[in-house]
Amino acid sequence: MTGEAVSPAAEAAGVVDAVLADLPRHRGVVVDSPPGAGKSTLVVRAAGHLAATGEPLMIIAQTNEQVDDLIVRLAAEHPDLPIGRLSAADYTVPHRIAGKAAIGTKLPDLGDPAVVVATADKWAWVGDRKWPWAIVDEAYQMRSDKLLRIAGLFERALFVGDPGQLDPFSIVDGDRWAGLSWDPLQSAVAVLLRHNPDLPVHRLPVSWRLPASAAPVVSEAFYPFTGFKSGTGPGERRLEFSAGGMRTAYDRALEEAAESGWALYELPSRHTVRTDAEAVQAVAVLAARLLQRAPVALSERGEQPVSPDRIAIGAAHRDQVAAIQAAGLPEGVTVDTANRLQGREYDVTIILHPLSGRRDATAFHLESGRLCVLTSRHRHACVVVARAGIPELLDAHPSADTVQLNVPVKFPDGWEANQAVLAHLAKHSVQAAPLR
Template sequence: MTTNDHTGFDPAAAADVATTAILADLADAANRAVVVDSPPGAGKSTLVVRAAGDLVEGDERPIIVAQTNNQVDDLVVRLAEAHPDITIGRLSASSYTTPPTVDALANTIVATRVADLAGCRIVVGTSAKWATVRDETFGWAILDESYQMRSDMLLQIVERFDRGLFVGDPGQLDPFTVVGTERWIGLPHDPTQNGVTVMLEHNPGTPVHRLPVSWRLPTTAAPTVARAFYPFAGFNAGIGEGVRALEFRSAGFGSSVLDETLAMAFATGWALHELPRRHVPRTDSETIQATADLAVRLLDRGAIATCERHRDGRVLDAGDIAIGVAHRDQADLVRAALARTGRPYAGQVAVDTANRLQGREFEVVIVVHPLSGRRDATAFHLEAGRLCVLTSRHRQACIVVAREGITDLLDSHPSTDAVHLSVPAKFPDGWEANQVVLAKLARHRVAA
């Protein structure tokens, strides 16, 4: 049950109970695998770091498998800081350039071969890099963001370890591939399914745990995100009402619609900046410009965020803001629009697609709705995981920029996806998830 009312609910205690149960199953030799499902911002990385430390204390030498170099680097930094007495190995490709954050760590070794990391108690690398390792095995592997790992990739690395801890978010984007997948749909060896689903199909007795708290999402967002994308495994916001707040250091001028949208977002945690109804290409200049203008206006007015980390408040900078889109060409155009403003911070605002923003966290996120201005609702733009990522990156507020008419588009374009034998229906589907989010945004609408 997800609720804004924290009466009688202790999020720290609930998270601790879940973590204790996970670590107990991890220590049980009867379990070949353990699965941990996590909502956005529930502390997956914290769990991975703690579990790795516990395994080392149990005289194991675990490996950690992540999906991108950025994820690996973040984990290496967190592991090195949490376990200063343990030597951490960073397994990399020959083309990898060590970032300053990793290079500055005293207890970390970077190498391209596992043999060169023989003295490391924990070795971290991407799944693609681990797939090239053929001559060494380990007792335990921790697979981070495992719902974003294709099963064919899991098959390539599964011989490297005896037991696995699978940690991931089942509500976000499915594994991505540029190859047509129709020929494998419904087959037991479909290589495009995520690694967790395939592993559970072949190991039905595997214990599955769920982290019950999101420490990222505020109380204004957790109920909507849970209902839209996690209807069977609700979660609570870890931080209660009144702890987080946004305000401006300087007053607005006149009745600017930008200021109205920002005021709505600051007061309620949500805002729908709704442009006039019109069928437009995804590179619609008006939508792109509105998105960039909102970010610039927020920073120019000196937004101040108060939260559990900064009780006295702090002024947000460009690195606290993200702009999320569905396509790379949209991201390029938003960056260009920001650059045209001439603001020195323009290049510091994170602008990217949902795929690349996945796993990241910001104070305020501005989203170009994937269905804005479209004539049709394709499977790509209806993907529930895409909207989930875009609307769950924020700690304070989420602003959605869209043209009027998305609800009508959904009503006139029901799902036309083919039904395949032996393929469970995905629920919630993108149509229903979009309806839930739009119903919420309708109460926070500002007409542009």
């Protein structure tokens, strides 16, 4: 369309059409997706497209929650599509998928569904059946050794995932395999593309989750070479309070977040234990105060009150999550680690910065994917709680990872991503009230 701007919806639809057109032409197709770009929507549409050919399809997810989410979406979008769900013997069927899929521990238990969904771990025990098609959801969370165990089950595959979020989890030290093209601790997509560089890679260009205030920040910090835009424009989403504030630092932080989409509630600089009591209290009070002010989210979905289940609190460690949960939170507010918040969406998020109060900046706390997950779950606003001094901490601990031969350099690294996010948050900083 020469001389005319292409809408975000049309641009995204063009990429999806190109993905579907490439499926029969290649043994594998990779789709990179920024946060909230519609990975699940693409998986569901591709599943319906492939099932319409009359050939059976296997779908591989990484967790049981992801499997159940996909079944709910598939059943809603394709109510006439027979779906099977492979599970462990001790699996408890959640209410949301009851009656939506045949459930069993072995393929014969399912009958003959058009689509079978299971985790990668469960697929590894299926046997020697060959499937013409597979879809791998959250493929960047999948370790390459898990892909190797099931690669013989399918002939062609669609790999969908977010390259900017957390790398696959492992408790094993992987230095012994570093540099090898089949390094089992790399993501499945990384190893796949190193061995098959000719496979097409598509990129979804629009985030439907992140508002116009957040997409440029997250894109610049975590996706500097691919980038993406928000599906909504400035002012199309608003967060308003039905109840007035009391001019406290907590209220000012929430008002700043409602106005700009971001706020940094900054505590005094201090080295603390990981479960910093003052930071934990700040997080809990912000969540409680947010609900006391009866927030209302206005967006393309209409006008809706922000209920507790639309608010999330994120932290880096499980002991921090436990401390926040014990701090007297309003019932219904989600509290979890970055690893477990991946793939979820909320109206407002409150996060405890991974580097807050630390004396050092370890590889774990500098992991760019961790901060990416924490800062990209919201549709309206994100409040970051942190102690002052993080920029100085980063300057004192420059990125100095060991350089290993034949290991692709990851961009952006955590040091650079943290600096970019903090530079933006500095414009929206609210100083915490001094302790009395």
